[in-house]
Amino acid sequence: MPSLAITATIAAQTIATERKDARHKVRSITIDNNGGAADQEIEVVDSFTTDASVDGTTGATEAAAAKTVTRWRDTVPAGFSATYNKEDLEGVECLGALTVKGDSDDTDCHISVGYETV
Numbered sequence: 001m002p003s004l005a006i007t008a009t010i011a012a013q014t015i016a017t018e019r020k021d022a023r024h025k026v027r028s029i030t031i032d033n034n035g036g037a038a039d040q041e042i043e044v045v046d047s048f049t050t051d052a053s054v055d056g057t058t059g060a061t062e063a064a065a066a067k068t069v070t071r072w073r074d075t076v077p078a079g080f081s082a083t084y085n086k087e088d089l090e091g092v093e094c095l096g097a098l099t100v101k102g103d104s105d106d107t108d109c110h111i112s113v114g115y116e117t118v
């Protein structure tokens with residue numbers, strides 16, 4: 001199972017890139033906010049681009065567009081850590097890029113995400 005460790009940032013960080021005909025299932029998340037400056041809300045965000053399409057009724061064309069959808073969210077208080085396993089994350093999957101972000105930049109809040117691409 002691939003995994004990646006990052007620190008909390010407001011900007012979404014890519015854990016796994018978007019792949020056609022595949023999805024990323026989140027299998028584990030560990031958030032170590034023991035040294036963090038404040039409570040940290042962590043989000044798993046699905047980031048993808050829709051295909052251009054034509055409305056069958058009106059004939060109107062809809063251009064391809066970048067979309068994001070929050071698939072999971074939790075808050076870990078400063079001075080604490082949390083671990084989530086496969087059972088806790090059942091159903092958390094991204095159809096596009098698997099990205100993670102926090103609600104503030106904090107180099108002392110460490111996040112590790114394990115995933116499976118299927």
